Amino acid sequence: MKKFISGFVVGALLFGGVSAFAASSLIGQKVQGLFTIEKGGTKVAEAVIINGSAYAPVRAVAEATGASLTVEGKKIIMSSENEKVPTAASNTKTLAELQAERNKIAEQVEKKTAIVSEFKKTQVDNWDVLISENPNSTTIPQWENTKKESEKMLEQLKTELATLQQQLNDLDAQIAALKH
Known part of the structure; x- marks a missing residue:
């Protein structure tokens, strides 16, 4: 129907x-x-x-x-x-311009991936180690709060990375459409 x-x-x-x-x-x-x-x-x-x-x-x-x-x-x-x-603005970009934009975003994705990985190791994982190695410490509640804040920041970084990845995918689709 x-x-x-x-x-x-x-x-x-x-x-x-x-x-x-x-x-x-x-x-x-x-x-x-x-x-x-x-x-x-x-x-x-x-x-x-x-x-x-x-x-x-x-x-x-x-x-x-x-x-x-x-x-x-x-x-x-x-x-x-x-x-x-397609809008008039999206139709005005050439294949070379789209590829240049794709390369910039691909660099940003690579950098953001490294930042996410490093942040997880140096912030979130370190708090886990500190808490597990000092079970009798009186500052564990403060460390746990700091760890939660670090986890929130990590999630924000992951969201930014996902947005960049989606932009990269959209550009790949535009480039593929222009090539055909």
Whole structure:
């Protein structure tokens, strides 16, 4: 059903571009029927039938199929949820610029990986050793609090590393798309 609705939307978009030029020929035409568009038993929109062609609100049908719409000038651009709509800014970068940006982020990933590893060894792990080697120390509660703060900082560093890695993956995808 989803493929049918998606196909219907794409067909409507393609035909819509042609019908815009032929709009004057639709004036005065008889509506032959009114169809309900449903998804999973829920009404999404209504389509009118004129001269054997269905006309439905593109946004309502696209949203029902999980697609998003953007309008650029006189173009309506549909994309699925997991597909990003290319913007004018993203299209202006050359392959060389994307590769240079990728190299910078790859360096940052490498540095951040080393920082995370070193921080874990010198901060978190050291507090574990200190606490385990001095079980009778009166400062263990303070050491444990400091260890917890160090663990929070480590998690923040790991989050930053994951963000950089995601940026690297996104750039790899953009580069692959440009190469094809």
